[in-house]
Amino acid sequence: MIPEVKELIDRFDQLDYVVEEELATVLFLMLKLKKPLLLEGPPGVGKTEAANIISHYQDHELIRLQCYEGLDVSTSVYEWNYQKQLLHIKLSEKEKISAEEQEKFIFSDEFLLKRPLLKAITSDKPAVLLIDEIDRADEEFEAFLLELLSDFQISIPELGTIKAKHKPVVILTSNRTRDLSDALKRRCLYHWVDFPTFDKELAIVEKHVGGEVEILQHLVRFVEYLRGQHLQKTPGIAETIDWARALITLNATTLSPELIESTLGCVLKSQKDINEIKHSLTSILEKTSA
C-alpha cells in the first residue's frame, strides 16, 4: 500500500467510515485524476455513503441527484422561473424598457432555478456531485450526462455554454438494474462494491453501534449466513446496523431465538423470508455461534 492511500484510510477511519484498501485506492485515484467514479453493487453496501464521506473528507458541499425514470433536464439541470419572469414583466410595464433589454434581463441568472447538475458546476467552491442510482434514469438522460462528465460544461440556449469554475468530484452509483452504456462507463473509473467481509462488517457495526463484542460477532455471522440463503431481499450493511442497534436498545447480551424472532423485522423485509428463517432459527443459531 502506498503511504498516500494509508493516510486516506486513517483519515476515513477518524470519520467513522471503514474502507478496504481497494476502494481507498480507487477513491484516491479519483481525486488525483479528477475523473468520475462509477460504483456498482447490490443495495445497502455503502455506495452512497462513500460519496458522503468524500464530501466530509474534502470539506466540500455534497450535491445529490437522485435518478428515477423520466428524469429530465428541467428537474436535473435548470428551469426558468416563469412566474417570476411574468411578474417582472407586469411590474415593469410602465417603465420604458426596450424589448431587447427586457428579454436580456428576464433571462439572466436571477430568474434561473438551478437544479443539482448546474449547481454542481456553477458553485463557487468545489463540490462533490453524487448521481445516485443512475441505472434508474432513462438512456436519454445518460446520453446527456456524457457531455457533462467529459467536459464539465452545460449548454443553456438563452445563456450560452456554462463551464465549470471548479471541476466537481463526481460519484455515480448503480444497482445494475440495467446495463449502462459503454460510452458512459469509458468516462468513469469503475469499482464493484460487494457485501463486506466479516471483519469489515464487524468493524462497521462496532463503530456505529458499540456494545459487547461477542453478541456483535454472533450477529454479523448470522447476517452473513442470511446472505448465503436464497432470500427475496438480501440484507445490506444498513440492516445489520439497524438490527444491532435494536438489540443494544433491548439490552441484549446474547442472541436467543425469542429475541431474534421479535426483532427479525429489522433485517428481513419480506414476510416469506421471515417465515422461512423463523422455522430454522435454532439450527441457524447453532451454526453461527463461534
Added chain:
Amino acid sequence: MELSHFTHHQSMRASMVGFSEMCRQNGLSIGLSHTQEGVKTAQLGFIRDPQSFYYGLKSLFCKDLEEEVIFDHCFKVYWKKRKHKYAHKIQQQGKSNVTKNTKASLVMMGLKDDKNKEKPPLEEAKSVSGVSHVDQLKHTDFSKIKTVDLDQLDDLIEKLLKQLNTRLKRRLTHANKGKIDIRKSIRKNISSRDEIINLSYQKRKIQKTKLVILLDVSGSMDKYSFFLLKFVWSLKSHLKNIEAFIFSTHLIRITDLLKEDELTESMMQMSARATNWSGGTKIGDCLGSFNDQFAKQVLNGRSVTIILSDGLDDGDPQVMFDEVHKIKLRTRKLVWLNPLKGMKGYEPLAKGMKAALPAVDDFRSAHNLDSLMELENILSHA
C-alpha cells in the same frame, strides 16, 4: 495471442502502451485516454506498490464486473516480475472461444432437420403462391414449415412486427390525454399579455413496460427454438426494454447479444456462449437461478415475464412450483407460451407444467405466427 511483458519495453510510458495494447487484444475496450491516465497513475506513486498499482489500473481499465477476470489475467502476465505463470490460462481462454463458435451449427439444428428428413408435405403448408399462401404461413405450425418458405416467413415476421409496434405505440399515446400545463401555457402566451390563447397540455409520462423473456432451448424444443429465438431477436430490435434469457440445463443471459444488427451474428455469439443447446430440461432449476441472479434486478412492478417453453421438465415439480411462484411475486404479469398447446387435444398433463400453471396469468400457444402476434394483446393490456 502474443505474450507481452513490461520488460520488453524501454520506458514506463512504453510499458503502459504495451499493456493497453495487450488488454485491447484480450477484449477490453481501452482508449487512448485510458493509457494516458494509466501513465499518470503510475507517476502518482502507484508504481511503488504492486497492490495499489493493480487496484488503480483495475478501476481504470475494467468497466464491468465480468471484465475483471480478463484484466486480472492480463495484469498478472504483463507485470509479473518473473515467469509467465498465467500465460497458459489466457491462451486457453482464447482457444476455447474459437472452438465454441463451431457449435453454431447446433443452433440451426431445427432447420437442418427439415432439410434432411423427407417428410410428407402437410396440407397446411402446400406451396400455393399468393396471398392465401401468406395467410397459410401464418397458421402453419413452426415445426412443419419447410425450408423453402423460410425467406417468406422472414419477411412476414418483419412486417407483422412492424404492425405490432405501431399499433402498440398508437394505443399508448392515445390513452394519455393530459392535463393543462399552467406553467407552459403562461410561457407560451407571454407575447399576448393577459390573454391566454394557446394552451399547453401536460402528458403523463408513459411508463415503459419491461419485457423479460425466458426461452427454453432444450432438445424437446428444437423444432421451435429457432423460430422463437428469431422472434425474440426481432422484438428486441423494435422494443427497447427487453431482457432475454435462454435455458435448458442452465440459464444464460443473452440480452447483450441481441444488440447485434445481424441475426446470424447474434446466433453465432449465442451458440458460443450456450454450451447446453438442445440438452435436457431442468426448468425448475433454471428458473431458480434466474430468481437468484437476475430477478431482483430485472423484474419490477412494470415487467411482463414471458416463459417460452413446452413445460416438459426432468426436474422436481415442487421446485418448479416454488420458482414460478417466486417469479409471479415480482412481476406484473406472467405469461407462459407453450408451442405444444397448438396441438389438437393437448392438455397440460406434464408434471412440471401442471405445477407451474396456477401461478401463470396467461397460458397460450406459440406454435405459429398468428399465436405469436397475440402478444400484442398481452403487451398492450399490461
